[in-house]
Amino acid sequence: MSTAAAEAAAAPIHVVAAALIDADGRVLLAQRPEGKHLAGYWEFPGGKVESGESAEQALRREILEEIGVRVGAVESLIRIPWNYASKRILLDVYRVDSFDGVPHSCEGQPLKWVPAAALDPAEMPEADHPVIHALALPREYLITPEPGADTDEFLARLDAALARGVRLVQLRAHRLDDAALRSLATACLARVRTAGGQLLISRRFDLVEELDLDGVHVSAAQLAELGERPVTARRWFAASCHTAAELHMAHRLRADFAVLGTVAATASHPGQPPLGWQAFGALCEQSSLPVFALGGLAPGDLGRALQCGAQGVAGISAFW
Numbered sequence: 001m002s003t004a005a006a007e008a009a010a011a012p013i014h015v016v017a018a019a020l021i022d023a024d025g026r027v028l029l030a031q032r033p034e035g036k037h038l039a040g041y042w043e044f045p046g047g048k049v050e051s052g053e054s055a056e057q058a059l060r061r062e063i064l065e066e067i068g069v070r071v072g073a074v075e076s077l078i079r080i081p082w083n084y085a086s087k088r089i090l091l092d093v094y095r096v097d098s099f100d101g102v103p104h105s106c107e108g109q110p111l112k113w114v115p116a117a118a119l120d121p122a123e124m125p126e127a128d129h130p131v132i133h134a135l136a137l138p139r140e141y142l143i144t145p146e147p148g149a150d151t152d153e154f155l156a157r158l159d160a161a162l163a164r165g166v167r168l169v170q171l172r173a174h175r176l177d178d179a180a181l182r183s184l185a186t187a188c189l190a191r192v193r194t195a196g197g198q199l200l201i202s203r204r205f206d207l208v209e210e211l212d213l214d215g216v217h218v219s220a221a222q223l224a225e226l227g228e229r230p231v232t233a234r235r236w237f238a239a240s241c242h243t244a245a246e247l248h249m250a251h252r253l254r255a256d257f258a259v260l261g262t263v264a265a266t267a268s269h270p271g272q273p274p275l276g277w278q279a280f281g282a283l284c285e286q287s288s289l290p291v292f293a294l295g296g297l298a299p300g301d302l303g304r305a306l307q308c309g310a311q312g313v314a315g316i317s318a319f320w
């Protein structure tokens with residue numbers, strides 16, 4: 001085999017797919033036909049990029065061919081490198097909220113609309129599981145600073161962030177005793193839930209069920225010691241990562257998403273050399289998880305993070 005042929009053989013198959021969303025927040029799924037790879041599973045409509053086509057052109061062509069609608073604006077959602085036993089794919093998924101026409105089955109495949117919150121990983125191909133999480137996650141992830149003595153002020157800041165539109169919050173309180181932590185977590189949870197958001201707790205997976213929190217966010221050091229996913233599938237399991245090895249470990253332990261940094265220099269972690277956007281983007285591309293950019297960033301860095309293939313931006317000081 002020539003070098004070029006070997007490289008082509010090693011390249012993953014680029015597959016584009018659409019998370020087509022209707023006005024009621026339901027997502028369109030198509031059932032894979034008998035006799036094909038992953039027959040019977042429900043997938044996002046789409047297919048392979050042909051040579052000479054851009055990903056977006058391929059998406060528009062596939063959606064017109066398979067479900068007969070013209071796609072409007074598209075938003076890149078997540079790119080998932082995935083190895084099946086028989087093939088390697090890059091599943092490149094776009095969120096499509098605007099389209100012309102009524103989706104219908106053009107190739108005989110059964111179709112159904114499923115509320116985004118009810119997407120069931122058990123009936124979808126494994127490579128699609130991170131897509132379900134990417135659809136459920138917002139673009140901003142607030143990590144609280146260590147709470148001080150003034151709880152009222154802390155809760156007022158949280159309220160202000162929720163009023164600004166934050167919906168995913170990690171309570172990061174490492175210095176409180178257990179009683180104070182339980183009480184603060186309960187107070188935060190009530191506020192976050194009222195705003196329709198979700199609250200994760202840093203490190204303390206032992207408190208998730210007890211306090212009915214929405215999930216846990218573990219440190220990279222904890223990740224290295226965990227033998228398995230520490231919370232049930234209905235809770236979020238997130239991990240802090242700094243390297244490709246840690247992202248890989250997060251994936252192996254079935255984390256739902258990762259936070260990767262430090263992207264820029266930050267006063268809160270002065271010892272950590274920043275990755276910079278380029279290295280951040282390269283690590284994001286290799287990961288099959290939704291990844292938030294963290295470290296020295298502000299909400300205004302979202303565009304840059306999305307260009308790198310990130311789910312969004314996470315932060316403490318500039319978000320608080």
Ligand SMILES: Nc1nc2c([nH]c(=O)n2[C@@H]2O[C@H](COP(=O)(O)OP(=O)(O)OP(=O)(O)O)[C@@H](O)[C@H]2O)c(=O)[nH]1
Nearest residue numbers: 015017036037038043044045046047048089125127128
């Ligand atoms: N369209 C689509 N394909 C997916 C998804 N998830 C996933 O693993 N795949 C895989 O991506 C590959 C590309 O699918 P495809 O629609 O172009 O091709 P196909 O297997 O139907 O075969 P074909 O060569 O006859 O077109 C398949 O192996 C499929 O199993 C998904 O959500 N949507």
Ligand SMILES: [Mg+2]
Nearest residue numbers: 045046047048
């Ligand atoms: Mg197809």
